[in-house]
Amino acid sequence: MRKQCRVMVTGAGSGVGQAIFKALRASTLPVTLVAADITPMNAALYRADEAVIIPRVEEANALEHTIELLLQHRIDVVMIGSEFDLEFFSLYKTEIESRASVLVIVAPPETVAIANDKWLTAEFLRESGLPYAEAYLPKSQEDALHKAKEWGFPVVLKTRRGTSSRHVHIVRDTESLEQLFPGMPLPMLQRMIDTPSSELTNEYTCSVFKTADGNLVGPFTARRTVRGGTSWHIEVAAFEELYAPLLLIADALDFVGSLNIQLMLTSHGAIPFELNSRFSGTTAVRANFGFNEPEMALLSFFYEEPIPVPEIRGGVAMRYHEEVFIENTNASNLALSDKAVVNNWF
Incomplete structure (x- = not known):
């Protein structure tokens, strides 16, 4: 029987943080979800099992305060839900893991630097002999x-x-x-690689997962439209023409867990334009269709178990806005112990 795992998700109010939560809620693993964010006005804090306010990573005592909170809340695994936290947790990963007896799922600093800088991304692809814009x-x-x-x-x-x-x-x-x-x-x-479209045509959001022993799982491929910088309509299918370039990128880059690759399929083939060495805003969509990366991360890095070959189903996901409701309070009196309700509208 697997032991209970206490997972803290940073940036829990962000799209990525919420996607990690949804994926772990869909998992059968014994997980206690601890939402972490920098302000109380973030919805996931009131839907998690537990919640905590963490310091901004740029604050002077952020490292010491973060380690104290990890110890206080007996956290086993940290998953990064905010891109603003990536550099901090990557840079201090070894110290945090040692002092707080915790596992941090994050890529090495060099990889985070490449993924966070679009110029370095293009240069990495070019120098690796891979397609690039x-x-x-x-x-x-x-x-x-x-x-x-x-x-x-x-x-x-x-x-x-x-x-x-x-x-x-x-x-x-x-x-x-x-x-x-x-x-x-x-x-x-x-x-310009190709012209973005409001239809499901030529833009893709994809993922490859790397296990603790360096094996690659996937890829997961989906076509998408984008609204406000976020995948809005997502068509999941086995776009096999993308498999080879995705695996070549994953082979060339040193990453941990999830690698998200955004690309265009053009008359010259698949051309990537963005890499993210972290979980994605579409993590929950992937989990729903059989590619649950937070679950795979726990299986591989925490439980040290082999990952079964994912059975990825095809389908379509459509995004919409949702509200959480906290009754009998006001914005200045929110308590992390408050629980929010999501209505079953339809």
Whole structure:
């Protein structure tokens, strides 16, 4: 019989954090879910078994405070639900694990750096001999205009660091580039791979899982549309033409657990444009269709058991907004012991 595992999910109020929760709720493993976030106004805190407010990772005493909380709440495993926590837990993984007797599911700092920086992502793919979208770091607005004209419009103007399509623009002419460039933090240009669509056509969100002994599980492949930087309609199927490039990327990168790969399928083949060395906002969708990465992480890294070959089913997922309700309180008097209700609307 497996022992109870106390799992803390950071960024529990984020889309990724909530997806991890849903996947673990769908699992049959004996898990106590501890929601962790930096403010009380996060819905998952009131739907978990237990909840805790954790420090912002940029605070001066964040490391000591985090270790104290992990010990206080007897946490066995930490799963990262916020991209803002990745660098911190990756950098201090060894110390946190040693001092708090906990397992942190996080990629090495070098991999987190590659995944968090879109320029480094493109360079990693290029240097590894893998398909990539050509990128350029402009030294000035004039330099950006020169490169865009050399490539030909449209081009993509984006920040090197960012998530959920923040600061990502398809630039179709000189005037638009002149308007957008001054407000772009850490700007980079990238060739257009293909035009994003509101239909399920050419954009994919995929995953490969690496076990504790280095074996690869998957890949999981799904076609998607995007709304507000989030996968909105997801079609899960065995898109076999993507398998080889996905496994080549996974072979080339040093990661732990989940590797999320966003790509376009073009007339020149599959071209990845984003890597995330963490759980995904579509983690719950994957779990529903048979590819439960948080469960696999616990089986492989915590219970040290082999992972059965996932039986991935095909299907369609559609996102919608949901509310949680906490009765007889107000925003200034919320207590972590409060429990929220989700209505069964339909």
